[in-house]
Amino acid sequence: MNAMQLEAVTIGVVPEPRPGSIGIIGLPTWMWVEGAAENTWGPITRTASAGGFTVRATAKVKKVVWDMGDGTQVVCFSKGTPYADSYGRQSSPDCGHTYTRQGSYAVTATSYWSVTWAGVGESGVIPLDLSRTTSITMGESQVINR
Numbered sequence: 001m002n003a004m005q006l007e008a009v010t011i012g013v014v015p016e017p018r019p020g021s022i023g024i025i026g027l028p029t030w031m032w033v034e035g036a037a038e039n040t041w042g043p044i045t046r047t048a049s050a051g052g053f054t055v056r057a058t059a060k061v062k063k064v065v066w067d068m069g070d071g072t073q074v075v076c077f078s079k080g081t082p083y084a085d086s087y088g089r090q091s092s093p094d095c096g097h098t099y100t101r102q103g104s105y106a107v108t109a110t111s112y113w114s115v116t117w118a119g120v121g122e123s124g125v126i127p128l129d130l131s132r133t134t135s136i137t138m139g140e141s142q143v144i145n146r
Contacts, residue, residue: 001115001126003046004059008130009111010034014083017107017134024141025099028091031066031109032080041079042113055119059128061111068097069105099138108133 012034015023023029038044042060049055066074080095091098099105113128 004044005039007040008132009040009109011109011132011134012082015136017136022137022139025102025138029097030083030092031095032082036079053120057115057117059113059115062114063112065110067108069107102138102140104137106133106135
């Protein structure tokens with residue numbers, strides 16, 4: 001498993017987690033795995049040998065649980081769909097959330113890995129979870145009538 005150098009997924013989210021980027025409450029927030037690689041999403045396979053014995057292991061992410069920072073968790077079984085401006089106000093087809101209060105939120109994506117291994121007449125599954133956190137800001141849009 002050490003040779004796999006497994007990491008938590010890189011968070012893709014709209015609104016973007018950068019200064020000056022503010023999402024609007026009531027509009028969809030999209031989440032996705034940014035730049036998925038074999039060591040951040042899988043599958044990845046490595047073989048290790050020592051003393052005449054060989055073990056082969058394959059790891060892949062089974063799901064990502066997004067803690068949205070407002071008491072909500074969203075479970076996604078895919079990488080999600082990256083947001084594009086052409087989507088407008090529509091909800092994510094596979095991994096999204098809608099905030100109802102303004103504020104700053106710590107968004108944590110926990111990737112749940114399953115590492116299956118076999119060798120020396122044995123086999124098994126090792127669960128592993130890895131997390132990454134970012135912060136987003138949600139604001140309220142106000143309409144002024146004259």
